Amino acid sequence: MEQKIIPRYLTKYVQEDLNNKMVFVGGPRQVGKTTFALGFLEGGSERHPAYLNWDNTKTRESLIRGEIPAQQKLVILDEIHKFARWRNLLKGFYDTYKSSVSFLITGSARLDLYRRGGDSLQGRYHYYRLHPFSPAEISSSPNAHDIEMLLKYGGFPEPLLRHDERTWRRWQRERLSRVVYDDIRDLENIREISLIELLIGELPSRVGSPLSVRNLKEQLSVAHDTVERWLSILDRVYICFRISPFGAPRIRAVRKEQKLYLYDWSQVPDGGKRFENFVACQLLKYCNFIEDTQGYTMELRFLRDTDKREIDFVVLKEHSPIFAVECKTGERLVNSAAYYFRERTSIPAFYQVHLGKKDHGNAESSVRVLPYHIFCKELDLP
Numbered sequence: 001m002e003q004k005i006i007p008r009y010l011t012k013y014v015q016e017d018l019n020n021k022m023v024f025v026g027g028p029r030q031v032g033k034t035t036f037a038l039g040f041l042e043g044g045s046e047r048h049p050a051y052l053n054w055d056n057t058k059t060r061e062s063l064i065r066g067e068i069p070a071q072q073k074l075v076i077l078d079e080i081h082k083f084a085r086w087r088n089l090l091k092g093f094y095d096t097y098k099s100s101v102s103f104l105i106t107g108s109a110r111l112d113l114y115r116r117g118g119d120s121l122q123g124r125y126h127y128y129r130l131h132p133f134s135p136a137e138i139s140s141s142p143n144a145h146d147i148e149m150l151l152k153y154g155g156f157p158e159p160l161l162r163h164d165e166r167t168w169r170r171w172q173r174e175r176l177s178r179v180v181y182d183d184i185r186d187l188e189n190i191r192e193i194s195l196i197e198l199l200i201g202e203l204p205s206r207v208g209s210p211l212s213v214r215n216l217k218e219q220l221s222v223a224h225d226t227v228e229r230w231l232s233i234l235d236r237v238y239i240c241f242r243i244s245p246f247g248a249p250r251i252r253a254v255r256k257e258q259k260l261y262l263y264d265w266s267q268v269p270d271g272g273k274r275f276e277n278f279v280a281c282q283l284l285k286y287c288n289f290i291e292d293t294q295g296y297t298m299e300l301r302f303l304r305d306t307d308k309r310e311i312d313f314v315v316l317k318e319h320s321p322i323f324a325v326e327c328k329t330g331e332r333l334v335n336s337a338a339y340y341f342r343e344r345t346s347i348p349a350f351y352q353v354h355l356g357k358k359d360h361g362n363a364e365s366s367v368r369v370l371p372y373h374i375f376c377k378e379l380d381l382p
Contacts, residue, residue, distance in 0.1 A: 008036050009137055009382040010128050013293045015040070017126045018074065018102040022094055024111045025104065027130035028238035028263045029183060030175050032157045033106040036130060037076045040104060053078040068093055074102045081107045087121055094124055108183050109237050128292045131285040132156050132263060135376045142373045147355065151278055154266030172267065176200060183237045190233075195220055199230055203240055203262060208273045208312075210257040210304075211242065231260075238263050241284060246301035246314045246321065248345040254304045276312055276327045279353065279372065282381055283313055283325065289382045290317070303345070309337040314347060323349040323379075331356035331369075338367045351375060 010025075017023050018040070027033050038044040038051060045051075050072040052059045062068075063083075068075050075093075080086045094103060105111065111127065132155025135142030153159045156175075159168040180197055190196060198220060206216075217227045234240050242260050247253040261284075262268065265277040280300070287298035299316040303324060313325040324347045326335045331354055338350045353372040361368040370378075 007039070008032070008130065009134075009289070010036070010130060010292075011039065014104070014128060018104060022090065022103040022105060022121075022125035024125050024127045025106045025130050026109070026111045026127065026238070028132070028156070029108040029179050030156055030158065030171075031130055031132055031238075031263075033108070033130055034078055035157070037078070037104050037106050040074055041076070050074055051076045051078065052080075054080045054082050063089065066092065068097070068101070070097055070101060072101065074104060076104045076106070078106050079108070080105060081109055081111050091121055091124070094121075108179075126292070129288045131288065132281065133160055134282050134285060134381060135373055136381055142376055144355070144357070144371065144373055147373050151274060152266065154264050155281070156264060159266070168266065172264075175264075179237055179239060184233060190230075192222070195222065196230055196233075199227070200234065200239060203234075203260065204267045204269060206260055207262060207268050207270075208259060208276045210254075211260045243280070243300050243302055243313075246303050246316070248303070248341070248347075250344040251341065252306040254306060257304065259302055272327075272329050275329050275355065275372075279325060279327050280313065282376070283315060286379070286381050287315060303337075303341055303347075309340055311335070311337055311341055311350070321345065321347040323347065323351060325375075326350070326352040328352060328354045330354060331358045334367045334369060342366060 014023050014025070025033050025037065034046070038046065038048070041048045041050055046053070049069050052063065052068065052075065054060055054063070054077070063080070080090070083089065090103070090105065133150070134155065135146050135150065138150070139146050149163065150160065153163060153168050159171045180193060180200070184190060184196060185193060199216065202216065202219065213224055213227050217224050220227065231240070231242070235242065240260055240262050242258040244258055245254050247255060261277045261280040263281060265274055265281055268274040268277050284300050287300050290296050291298045297318050299319070301314045301316060303311040303314050311324045312327050314321050315323055324338070324341070326338060334352055338352065341347065342350055350367045352367060352369045353375045354369070355372060357371060359370040359374055
């Protein structure tokens with residue numbers, strides 16, 4: 001059965017870059033990377049001769065022999081990073097066929113970080129990170145209902161497009177099992193794979209709060225460095241990401257604490273934390289989009305001082321803050337921390353987003369309070 005091809009926010013940028021270099025597309029498992037890549041082929045089918053999946057035994061044997069369908073103008077290589085010497089293999093393909101063939105490479109792990117030796121591919125590719133669906137992708141004019149559906153089913157294509165809780169529950173179990181027993185087991189030398197499963201199960205309850213590695217190590221009965229290494233692995237396979245504090249000079253900002261979020265925010269049981277995680281994912285997507293398409297350095301941080309005043313997110317461009325975002329599920333008064341930090345930092349704009357209907361701001365305070373779907377439109381989030 002052929003998959004329905006849905007236009008994604010990266011399509012035109014990848015198309016442009018395919019004319020000049022290889023394009024790598026990474027992202028979480030089942031986020032739609034294969035479907036996205038097939039959209040560049042006529043018919044969009046996995047049976048197309050230009051689509052080569054490393055998990056297919058015959059395809060794997062051909063690739064190892066250095067064989068590709070050179071008569072095709074575009075060749076898609078899926079999950080090739082599972083091969084230990086994949087970088088050398090790609091370099092050979094590109095240097096041999098770059099004048100006549102474009103290469104699009106996809107994978108669930110971070111293709112730009114898994115470097116298992118071999119010649120560098122530096123200068124031969126552009127890397128894109130494909131994120132789950134956002135409001136702007138599912139509607140040209142997103143509204144509160146769109147946000148509600150995304151919060152309930154997450155941003156991954158299968159559960160989101162089906163709008164069915166049974167499908168969502170089964171998909172959750174199957175996806176995490178495949179991440180643990182396929183991606184992590186294939187790419188990392190981990191004996192305690194069952195403990196990785198326990199760690200993943202703990203993460204939804206840790207979202208949005210300062211992450212205590214010490215607490216996790218005690219719960220799992222392993223060393224501190226082991227938990228750190230496992231969290232880094234989960235970051236590399238796009239299960240979670242961590243953000244660091246923004247240390248403005250005129251406040252006593254915390255320095256070492258980090259906050260953790262999941263790429264699949266629908267796993268988070270608490271409604272307020274789920275909304276915060278959802279916003280974190282959209283802002284990270286915005287940062288990655290600007291980095292991958294325009295080349296600017298972007299960072300997603302949070303703001304917290306030693307007196308526990310906190311703003312959920314600060315977005316930085318070229319190391320300078322451009323706006324801050326506080327998340328509230330209800331239509332509440334402005335968080336007093338926004339006024340406090342506005343006076344003591346160089347952050348030019350503060351937003352407080354919520355799931356209600358009120359849209360108002362204070363001209364003197366420069367703190368805008370607005371529904372999240374309107375925030376998306378005004379900032380033109382991808």
